[in-house]
Amino acid sequence: METSRLEIFADAIFAIAATLLILDVSVHAPGASLGGVVKHAWPQYAAYGVSFLIIGIWWVNHHHCMKLIDQADRAFLFLNIALLACIAFLPFPTELVAEHLRDSGVRTAAITYGLTMTAASICFVSFWFYAATGRRLIANTVDQSVVTAFSRSTLPGLLINAAATVVALWSPYTALALFAGTALFYVVGSSLFGRD
Amino acid sequence: METSRLEIFADAIFAIAATLLILDVSVHAPGASLGGVVKHAWPQYAAYGVSFLIIGIWWVNHHHCMKLIDQADRAFLFLNIALLACIAFLPFPTELVAEHLRDSGVRTAAITYGLTMTAASICFVSFWFYAATGRRLIANTVDQSVVTAFSRSTLPGLLINAAATVVALWSPYTALALFAGTALFYVVGSSLFGRD
Amino acid sequence: METSRLEIFADAIFAIAATLLILDVSVHAPGASLGGVVKHAWPQYAAYGVSFLIIGIWWVNHHHCMKLIDQADRAFLFLNIALLACIAFLPFPTELVAEHLRDSGVRTAAITYGLTMTAASICFVSFWFYAATGRRLIANTVDQSVVTAFSRSTLPGLLINAAATVVALWSPYTALALFAGTALFYVVGSSLFGRD
Amino acid sequence: METSRLEIFADAIFAIAATLLILDVSVHAPGASLGGVVKHAWPQYAAYGVSFLIIGIWWVNHHHCMKLIDQADRAFLFLNIALLACIAFLPFPTELVAEHLRDSGVRTAAITYGLTMTAASICFVSFWFYAATGRRLIANTVDQSVVTAFSRSTLPGLLINAAATVVALWSPYTALALFAGTALFYVVGSSLFGRD
Numbered sequence: 001m002e003t004s005r006l007e008i009f010a011d012a013i014f015a016i017a018a019t020l021l022i023l024d025v026s027v028h029a030p031g032a033s034l035g036g037v038v039k040h041a042w043p044q045y046a047a048y049g050v051s052f053l054i055i056g057i058w059w060v061n062h063h064h065c066m067k068l069i070d071q072a073d074r075a076f077l078f079l080n081i082a083l084l085a086c087i088a089f090l091p092f093p094t095e096l097v098a099e100h101l102r103d104s105g106v107r108t109a110a111i112t113y114g115l116t117m118t119a120a121s122i123c124f125v126s127f128w129f130y131a132a133t134g135r136r137l138i139a140n141t142v143d144q145s146v147v148t149a150f151s152r153s154t155l156p157g158l159l160i161n162a163a164a165t166v167v168a169l170w171s172p173y174t175a176l177a178l179f180a181g182t183a184l185f186y187v188v189g190s191s192l193f194g195r196d
Numbered sequence: 197m198e199t200s201r202l203e204i205f206a207d208a209i210f211a212i213a214a215t216l217l218i219l220d221v222s223v224h225a226p227g228a229s230l231g232g233v234v235k236h237a238w239p240q241y242a243a244y245g246v247s248f249l250i251i252g253i254w255w256v257n258h259h260h261c262m263k264l265i266d267q268a269d270r271a272f273l274f275l276n277i278a279l280l281a282c283i284a285f286l287p288f289p290t291e292l293v294a295e296h297l298r299d300s301g302v303r304t305a306a307i308t309y310g311l312t313m314t315a316a317s318i319c320f321v322s323f324w325f326y327a328a329t330g331r332r333l334i335a336n337t338v339d340q341s342v343v344t345a346f347s348r349s350t351l352p353g354l355l356i357n358a359a360a361t362v363v364a365l366w367s368p369y370t371a372l373a374l375f376a377g378t379a380l381f382y383v384v385g386s387s388l389f390g391r392d
Numbered sequence: 393m394e395t396s397r398l399e400i401f402a403d404a405i406f407a408i409a410a411t412l413l414i415l416d417v418s419v420h421a422p423g424a425s426l427g428g429v430v431k432h433a434w435p436q437y438a439a440y441g442v443s444f445l446i447i448g449i450w451w452v453n454h455h456h457c458m459k460l461i462d463q464a465d466r467a468f469l470f471l472n473i474a475l476l477a478c479i480a481f482l483p484f485p486t487e488l489v490a491e492h493l494r495d496s497g498v499r500t501a502a503i504t505y506g507l508t509m510t511a512a513s514i515c516f517v518s519f520w521f522y523a524a525t526g527r528r529l530i531a532n533t534v535d536q537s538v539v540t541a542f543s544r545s546t547l548p549g550l551l552i553n554a555a556a557t558v559v560a561l562w563s564p565y566t567a568l569a570l571f572a573g574t575a576l577f578y579v580v581g582s583s584l585f586g587r588d
Numbered sequence: 589m590e591t592s593r594l595e596i597f598a599d600a601i602f603a604i605a606a607t608l609l610i611l612d613v614s615v616h617a618p619g620a621s622l623g624g625v626v627k628h629a630w631p632q633y634a635a636y637g638v639s640f641l642i643i644g645i646w647w648v649n650h651h652h653c654m655k656l657i658d659q660a661d662r663a664f665l666f667l668n669i670a671l672l673a674c675i676a677f678l679p680f681p682t683e684l685v686a687e688h689l690r691d692s693g694v695r696t697a698a699i700t701y702g703l704t705m706t707a708a709s710i711c712f713v714s715f716w717f718y719a720a721t722g723r724r725l726i727a728n729t730v731d732q733s734v735v736t737a738f739s740r741s742t743l744p745g746l747l748i749n750a751a752a753t754v755v756a757l758w759s760p761y762t763a764l765a766l767f768a769g770t771a772l773f774y775v776v777g778s779s780l781f782g783r784d
Contacts, residue, residue, distance in 0.1 A: 005207060005259050011593060012211035012404075015600035019608065019676045020215065049673065056669035060662070063593050074256065075387035081252035085245065088215045191663035201403060201455050208407035208600075216411065270452070271583035277448035281441065284411045397599060397651050404603035412607065466648070467779035473644035477637065480607045 003072050006080055010066075013084045014059040017091060021048050021055075024095040047098035050180045051090055057186055058087055058120065068147060069131050070139035079127040086120035097176065110172035113179065114165025121158040128154050199268050202276055206262075209280045210255040213287060214248050220291040243294035246376045247286055253382055254283055254316065264343060265327050266335035275323040282316035293372065306368035309375065310361025317354040324350050395464050398472055402458075405476045406451040409483060413440050413447075416487040439490035442572045443482055449578055450479055450512065460539060461523050462531035471519040478512035489568065502564035505571065506557030513550040520546050591660050594668055598654075601672045602647040605679060609636050609643075612683040635686035638768045639678055645774055646675055646708065656735060657719050658727035667715040674708035685764065698760035702753030705767065709746040716742050 025044045062083075072080075093116050096109035131137040132147050160182055168175035221240045258279075268276075289312050292305035327333040328343050356378055364371035417436045454475075464472075485508050488501035523529040524539050552574055560567035613632045650671075660668075681704050684697035719725040720735050748770055756763035 005203060007593060008204060008207045008596060009211055009255060011596045012208050012600050013215055015597055016212055016215040016604055017218075018672070019601055019604040020218065022605075022608065022676055022679050023219070023611070025677075025680045048677065052673040052676065053669065056666070056673075059597060059669075060665050063665075066593075073387075077256050077259075078252065078383045078387055081249065081255075084214070085248040085252075088218055088248065089221075089244065091218050092221045187666045191661075191666055201399060204400060204403045205407055205451060208404050209411055212408055212411040213414075216414065219415070269583075273452050273455075274448070274579045274583055277445065277451075280410070281444040281448075284414055284444065285417075285440065287414050288417045397595060400596060401599045401603055401647060404600050405607055408604055408607040409610075412610065415611070465779075469648050469651075470644070470775045470779055473641065473647075476606070477640040477644075480610055480640065481613075481636065483610050484613045 003066060003069060006072055006077065007066055010062055010080060010084060011059070013088055014055055014062070017088045018052050018055040018059075020091050021051050021094060024048065024091060024098055043101035044098040046180075047094050047101075050183060051094040053183050053187065054117075054179070055087060055090060057183060058124075060190075061124070065128055065131075065150065068139060068142045068150060069137045071137050073137070076127070076130055076137060079123065079130055083120060083123035083127050086116060086123055089116050090120075092116075101176075106172045106176075107168065110168035110175045111165060114161065114168050114175060117161040117179065118158070118165050121161045125154050125158055199262060199265060202268055202273065203262055206258055206276060206280060207255070209284055210251055210258070213284045214251040214255075216287050217244050217247050217251075217290060220244065220287060220294055239297035240294040242376075243290050243297075246379060247290040249379050249383065250313075250375070251283060251286060253379060254320075256386075257320070261324055261327075261346065264335060264338045264346065265333045267333050269333070272323070272326055272333060275319065275326055279316060279319035279323050282312060282319055285312050286316075288312075297372075302372075303364065303368045306364035306371045307361060310357065310364050310371055313357040313375065314354070314361050317357045321350050321354055395458060395461060398464055398469065399458055402454055402472060402476060403451070405480055406447055406454070409480045410444050410447040410451075412483050413443050413486060416440065416483060416490055435493035436490040438572075439486050439493075442575060443486040445575050445579065446509075446571070447479060447482060449575060450516075452582075453516070457520055457523075457542065460531060460534045460542065461529045463529050465529070468519070468522055468529060471515065471522055475512060475515035475519050478508060478515055481508050482512075484508075493568075498568075499560065499564045502560035502567045503557060506553065506560050506567055509553040509571065510550070510557050513553045517546050517550055591654060591657060594660055594665065595654055598650055598668060598672060599647070601676055602643055602650070605676045606640050606643040606647075608679050609639050609682060612636065612679060612686055631689035632686040634768075635682050635689075638771060639682040641771050641775065642705075642767070643675060643678060645771060646712075648778075649712070653716055653719075653738065656727060656730045656738065657725045659725050661725070664715070664718055664725060667711065667718055671708060671711035671715050674704060674711055677704050678708075680704075689764075694760045694764075695756065698756035698763045699753060701767065702749065702756050702763055705749040706746070706753050709749045713742050713746055 025041070025048055093109065093113035096105070096112055100106050100109045128151065132151055135144070135147065138147055160178065164175045164178040164182075167178065221237070221244055289305065289309035292301070292308055296302050296305045324347065328347055331340070331343065334343055356374065360371045360374040360378075363374065417433070417440055485501065485505035488497070489505055492498050492501045520543065524543055527536070527539065530539055552570065556567045556570040556574075559570065613629070613636055681697065681701035684693070685701055688694050688697045716739065720739055723732070723735065726735055748766065752763045752766040752770075755766065
């Protein structure tokens, strides 16, 4: 089975999940002037920006991973679907965080965000190792050292997301700063030092 | 007529229908704490997961089917559109089930879900047999035994969906368990024993 | 300029517009049982089905038209965008019709639906004739008789949509029956007698 | 890294952002007849049309730009994601403008619209110059004079958007007329004088 339709399907879901984030940015706030609403709504804008960036990073990683793979089987398709289900879920915890950043609900919101990110990481690691184990779905033209390097590169993301989720139990703001900071750090780091 | 635009159009609709499911997962619940909302909302999460998986399975089957087909005519395009209209309808009964899982509306919700799934099955069977009858749209490179095997494989899904819909008249929970269980069973089974 | 990105962009908008129609099918109806809601909501289901089919027909025609064209210029891209803006607008009059089918608002709803369809027809005719005039963007491999036949085939749709819009001023139900009937007639007719 | 998945991802986001604009066109207006609603809602229709056109123009420019580029690196992917985040944000200020065109909130709405457009322009200029500087990602087949001409053509848009945003501080209606007028002027001008 070829991978082109898998990539189109994945691209579409990444794109839709990112674009649906705007629906969480709300126009209506009863009892406040428009100027006040816009100023008051900065958690929505920040949450939009960070989650859009995070979905973008997932897409870049998916993209990078699929360049090494040239076939797919049923199990691989379903691992892909599980990953996409986590990505498409992200607008929900994003909205939770945006709405509750300044009230006591922020802990639950940050934990929900973290669990979604951790679940996505677990799916991505499973997705990749299913393809890479014994070079099951890896293209013949890809050098084994590239496969090994990619395998190593998938684990820090999982650890950071799981750790930040645990941190959210005690300090939701630290956890949220970790998610945003890691995303920004990743963008800068991989732009400067990435080799493709 | 080639099939590439048909596949892109179908992939987009599968992807959008799956991603729109998140809009049914609601943040707002007047008179409850955020923690309570998240705990209280498990039917929404379960409905999201099951319907996302079911749409993913439809996509895999559509994908698998289109690998055997290398042309399209007008009637085939419209059968495809009818199938996609059923898939794109699924977020509605999903929301019905999620909202009414714990009240008396669950029967109607399960029946609506079942009718949508049965309609999708009928469309898919029609779509496939239109293409396969007399090898009307089948690629020359595909062996007839593959076509016959695929034809046989389309019928159990139709029967299960129709049966579960009838079951929903008496026992909506059994019907919903059938939809979820069949989807999980299919994923595990076809991952272990699928040959592509 | 090649036409592949134009087609992907168009396919995506057709697919999204069709899938967004489900957002108009509402779960909530204060003061009615779920069973009553589902029975009461048939205009929403009918409007969903008819508009999904109509968007599907537009997609088929766009698809058919683009097979004859192998290049694009700026004006052609903008005519395409104007057509897509009309298609993407269709969920709004669809919701108007679904909500007001049984009250006095049906006239305005039918007129709005008709104006949108007429605008889409005008855009489509402009889009096609811009490409076809002097074979400006037509592929060399396409016979002129095919171009002439396609040109002729675009006009009845425009006339029917414009006529039904005028009819809506006096009899909105007749107009709505015309839109639905024409769509069904087109599907059956072109499936039976279409030659591609 | 090839650019095809970048283009599919971008096309999907342009298409979704444009299509989501229809969700801002509202059916409900308590205490008004349907006819009154439709007549009353013209700012929504105008905002829909203008923003759809503006997103279409961004898509055309992105399309045009990508024809000159035949590879991508990490930094380029993230600049693309930043641009798409601005485009996908546009439905929010569009809704602000549509809702507040006739009340005192119009100033804030126009400024928000302008800041989004200016941010998109800055991202687009960065995106292009990152690729063009030293012909980093430019295809070998593209003549340097084409690159230079495209570089020059990106600056007026940035200047107009920044200037209109400043104008919005004093005269929001002038600013909004500038955004709409520039879009229409661009469509007519590039259709008449564009050479691809």
